[in-house]
Amino acid sequence: MAIRNVVQVGDEVLRKKCFAVTAFDEKLAQLLDDMKQTVRKEEGAGLAAPQVGILRRAVVIDVAEGFYEMVNPVIVEAKGEQTGYEGCLSVRGKRGVVTRPNFVKVEYFDRDGKPKKLIARGFFARAVCHELDHLDGILYIDRADRVESES
Numbered sequence: 001m002a003i004r005n006v007v008q009v010g011d012e013v014l015r016k017k018c019f020a021v022t023a024f025d026e027k028l029a030q031l032l033d034d035m036k037q038t039v040r041k042e043e044g045a046g047l048a049a050p051q052v053g054i055l056r057r058a059v060v061i062d063v064a065e066g067f068y069e070m071v072n073p074v075i076v077e078a079k080g081e082q083t084g085y086e087g088c089l090s091v092r093g094k095r096g097v098v099t100r101p102n103f104v105k106v107e108y109f110d111r112d113g114k115p116k117k118l119i120a121r122g123f124f125a126r127a128v129c130h131e132l133d134h135l136d137g138i139l140y141i142d143r144a145d146r147v148e149s150e151s
Contacts, residue, residue: 024113048134073108096144
């Protein structure tokens, strides 16, 4: 495992749509392991592959509900609304007020290619939406009502 460099806003890789993962192999496992180690070192709630320069549909999320690896994730249902602050490991020193669904149902694959489903609520749902946005080249600052410097 290795800690990877987190790409910062301004790098064009963050604005590109990611490709689906088609090979569930050692290379994918290494990417997910590295992303897990990186998000924990950075003390983040999640990390998407483009944030480490890889244009693949893979994210890791580390929240109170547990650690999740999602490959080719798709939100199949979203309900409710919550508004709150978000930050991002790729947008250092800023935070913004963003409205997101309060409930999401997600279908995805694990690192071995097995189909999975999950339901996320509250902050977990916010983290899922934030990370999945990265896979389509969207940053939270694109959705924020306002962005401010962290104090």
